[in-house]
Amino acid sequence: MEAATSYRILSQMNLRNLNHNSTSLCAQARLPSTFCNTTKASVALNSNSNDKRFNAVGRLSLSFPSQRKKFTGETFCSVGTCAYPGISIESDSHVTEEKIGVLLLNLGGPETLHDVQPFLFNLFADPDIIRLPRLFRFLQQPLAQIISVLRAPKSKEGYAAIGGGSPLRKITDEQANALKLALETKEVSANVYVAMRYWYPFTEEAVQQIKRDMITRLVVLPLYPQYSISTTGSSVRILRDIFRDDTYLSRLPVAIIQSWYQREGYIKSMADLIEKELPIFPNPDEAIIFFSAHGVPVSYVEDAGDPYKDQMEECIFLIMKELKSRGINNDHTLAYQSRVGPVQWLKPYTDEVLVELGQKGVKSLLAVPVSFVSEHIETLEEIDMEYKHLALESGIANWGRVPALNCTTSFITDLADAVIEALPSAIAMSTSNTTSEEVNNDIFGYVAKLFFGSILAFVLLLSPKMLLACRNQVL
Numbered sequence: 481m482e483a484a485t486s487y488r489i490l491s492q493m494n495l496r497n498l499n500h501n502s503t504s505l506c507a508q509a510r511l512p513s514t515f516c517n518t519t520k521a522s523v524a525l526n527s528n529s530n531d532k533r534f535n536a537v538g539r540l541s542l543s544f545p546s547q548r549k550k551f552t553g554e555t556f557c558s559v560g561t562c563a564y565p566g567i568s569i570e571s572d573s574h575v576t577e578e579k580i581g582v583l584l585l586n587l588g589g590p591e592t593l594h595d596v597q598p599f600l601f602n603l604f605a606d607p608d609i610i611r612l613p614r615l616f617r618f619l620q621q622p623l624a625q626i627i628s629v630l631r632a633p634k635s636k637e638g639y640a641a642i643g644g645g646s647p648l649r650k651i652t653d654e655q656a657n658a659l660k661l662a663l664e665t666k667e668v669s670a671n672v673y674v675a676m677r678y679w680y681p682f683t684e685e686a687v688q689q690i691k692r693d694m695i696t697r698l699v700v701l702p703l704y705p706q707y708s709i710s711t712t713g714s715s716v717r718i719l720r721d722i723f724r725d726d727t728y729l730s731r732l733p734v735a736i737i738q739s740w741y742q743r744e745g746y747i748k749s750m751a752d753l754i755e756k757e758l759p760i761f762p763n764p765d766e767a768i769i770f771f772s773a774h775g776v777p778v779s780y781v782e783d784a785g786d787p788y789k790d791q792m793e794e795c796i797f798l799i800m801k802e803l804k805s806r807g808i809n810n811d812h813t814l815a816y817q818s819r820v821g822p823v824q825w826l827k828p829y830t831d832e833v834l835v836e837l838g839q840k841g842v843k844s845l846l847a848v849p850v851s852f853v854s855e856h857i858e859t860l861e862e863i864d865m866e867y868k869h870l871a872l873e874s875g876i877a878n879w880g881r882v883p884a885l886n887c888t889t890s891f892i893t894d895l896a897d898a899v900i901e902a903l904p905s906a907i908a909m910s911t912s913n914t915t916s917e918e919v920n921n922d923i924f925g926y927v928a929k930l931f932f933g934s935i936l937a938f939v940l941l942l943s944p945k946m947l948l949a950c951r952n953q954v955l
Contacts, residue, residue: 580670581695582663582899583686584656585702585715588676589646589856595679596636600628602678608714611779642860649676651854651886652703658887662896670899671695677715687722691729697906698734699899703853705741706795708788710776712738723909733906737898739787741795745894750850751802752890753882757846758808760880767844767878768811768837769803771796772863773851775816775825789826795850813837814850817867818858831870838874845871847881853891855884 590599604610605624612620639645656672663670671693675686690698700719702712716736723729740746758764773792780786796814803810815833819825837845847867849859859881868879885891 577696579694579696580668580903581690581693581698582656582659582670582672583690583698583700583719584652584659584672584674585683585700585704585712585719586648586652586674586676586854587711587856588679588682589648590639590679591645591649593636593639593644595645596639597628597632599679600631600635601625604628606678606714608710608717611777611784638857638861641865642857646856647860648854648856649674649680651856652676654887655703655854655892658892659895659899662892663899666896666900668896668900675715675719677718683715683718684722687719687729691726695732697903698732699902699906700734700736701895701899702737702739704851705739705746705853706773706788706791706851707739707786708776709780709784709786713786720909729909731908733908735902735906737902739791740895740898741791742798743894743898745890745897747795747798747802749885749888749891749894750799750848750882751806753885753888754799754803754846754848755806755808757880757882758810761844761846761878763844765810767846767880768813768842769800769848770833770837770845771799771812771814771848771850772817772830772867773814773849774858775819775829778824778826781826792851799850810846817862830867834867834871834876835874838871838876842876844878845876845880847879849882849884853885855886859884 588599590596601624603624604627605621607617607620610620610623610627612623652674656674660670660672663672671690673686673689674681675683677683700716702715704711707713716738719736723732723734754769758767761767776786776788781789793814796812800812813833815828815830816826817830819829834845847863849863852859863881868881871879
């Protein structure tokens with residue numbers, strides 16, 4: 481598949497600055513003429529909904545000066561990220577150093593059982609996770625506190641089953657380090673940072689490190705192949721808020737890779753893992769390839785216009801197309817896992833489909849965690865334990881599971897290519913106008929919200945179920 485359709489870049493400024501930006505990068509950084517010629521035709525405007533998205537066209541190749549400095553400076557998130565050489569940029573009056581940064585966005589996870597409840601609070605306090613009507617947004621934190629306390633005991637059991645905490649930070653740090661090395665093999669020196677949405681290191685921490693390192697060009701790379709308002713959307717929203725209120729950051733050229741599920745390197749890496757696992761079955765051709773993706777509420781798609789479902793279905797189509805080109809023609813299905821609460825989520829549900837397949841006489845099933853690029857509780861506990869047990873109980877005798885991509889070489893190399901392709905389109909984030917929410921933050925509104933929110937939280941906290949949950953937490 482062409483790299484021209486391999487990912488989408490979300491830009492924050494108007495189009496008239498785009499050509500000037502990429503041209504000046506070539507001229508000032510003394511990039512090879514072949515790169516500059518490719519860059520001029522490399523960004524096409526694709527207008528969609530209310531955002532302006534830019535698609536990088538063509539596969540770009542940066543060739544920077546080969547002279548390197550030794551890695552020095554502090555370590556951030558277990559990844560050496562400071563004082564790497566950049567591109568020398570010439571101007572009429574002085575020479576400055578272009579310092580490239582890459583910011584990896586991920587969910588985060590509790591590292592100990594003690595972290596579980598505050599992690600859940602951060603998760604459910606996110607208005608992109610629990611989408612309350614504007615009139616009731618003052619209830620966000622009281623509800624998050626209640627839900628996190630109620631769910632903590634069961635969540636702790638899950639994390640205890642996989643060793644007492646999430647491995648997500650460790651794996652993401654390893655991916656960051658591998659990406660830094662992959663970029664260096666392509667003669668691109670960059671500082672790589674990790675920003676978690678709901679646990680340490682938080683986005684704010686990573687951004688402060690970017691400022692301290694005086695990064696001059698930044699690529700934001702969410703570790704979610706498909707875009708959703710609850711994943712990439714939430715992380716980017718926080719990033720915009722931070723950048724908007726900071727003089728230095730608001731002028732920093734930034735390219736945000738919004739989704740990359742179509743990239744050839746990602747598709748082939750997923751196909752490689754599936755092809756490698758199929759031979760474990762007695763009859764590999766009979767095994768059902770079972771794609772399990774993290775679900776989202778139906779309202780996200782139908783009411784908020786979330787493209788996640790469409791992108792997921794296209795992603796599965798591309799993976800199966802790649803497998804068929806290799807002579808693998810197994811049947812496949814897609815289902816959604818990890819639903820929470822009483823609302824309707826994307827269907828079909830993973831647990832229900834497993835039971836149905838067992839009833840239909842399916843004996844071999846290969847589970848593929850398609851929306852996850854790192855091992856964490858949804859793969860290690862939910863799929864490997866809960867769903868495996870359910871499948872075997874339903875009559876599926878042969879169970880297999882494709883590992884997450886983690887630091888697979890072909891996957892990391894493709895991420896490095898995505899970063900390089902995105903660099904020329906980096907544009908300073910615009911400072912948006914004051915939002916209506918900010919306007920409403922007057923003193924009287926604040927007092928009213930605090931008063932009524934406190935009353936509701938007090939009532940809910942005194943409910944028998946809540947008191948029991950709190951007592952269990954203390955004990």
